[in-house]
Amino acid sequence: MDPFPASFYARSALEVAPELLGHCVVHDPPDVPRRVGRIVETEAYTEDDPAFHGWNARDPETGELQRTSRTADLFGPPGRSYVYLIYGMYWLLNVVTEPDGIGGGVLIRAVEPLEGLAAMRPNRPAAKRDVDLTNGPGKLTQAFGIDDETYHNVPLTEPPLYLARDSEAPTLSIVRSPRIGITKGAERPWRFSVAGHPYVSVKP
DNA sequence: AGTATGATTTCCT
DNA sequence: GGAAATCATACTA
16 A cells, blocks of 8 residues: 655645545554555545634634634644644544645545554544544544644654555445534535445544 | 533643 | 533433
8 A cells, every 4th residue: 555645735625525435544654564544535625724723723813714823733834743632632644735835735534444453443542443443533643643733734744654545445435414523614525435434532 | 211420631711 | 611523321201
């Protein structure tokens, strides 16, 4: 499986998000068995989006979006990670999209574990069944051992953590639906999931 | 099966 | 001061 190159991400999150479905998240650090998950659910966030981080941080004079300490990396070069703490407890994994200087990203919301399940289970003691290992954005970062300390703003185009094109990816039926857990911009159908897949976090 | 609530931190108004 | 791209648990039926 080959990592997607940075150029793959240098366009709108709305194009990248559905194209990632069926392909893989690979985590292969030293001393730990390799973990692989097939992406089954994503969400797109763009600059022109009330749900975008820092949407409210606008210059009162010009209306320009401000790069705040939290959001600056969303405006950086494409193909890098944006790891964000939500509700004080959970890390969410995004990949930065759009050309350098434009803000945008794709949230990885759910994966189906393909490899390294034995290494995921100890990270997810609350998971009673394997489906609970990675069927949510906070769950999959736990299963894969991803936090901001090591994995924020690193390239997702090379080991140890990368997104890879899976030539064996099955043909998919993709569903568009409103994004989960947001209030502003909630009507935009910018969530993409594999139809009927058991690892999708919330039924569309 | 469905609904309600607490945990806990960072950032913006 | 309060909201936030969530999850696990504890209820009710």
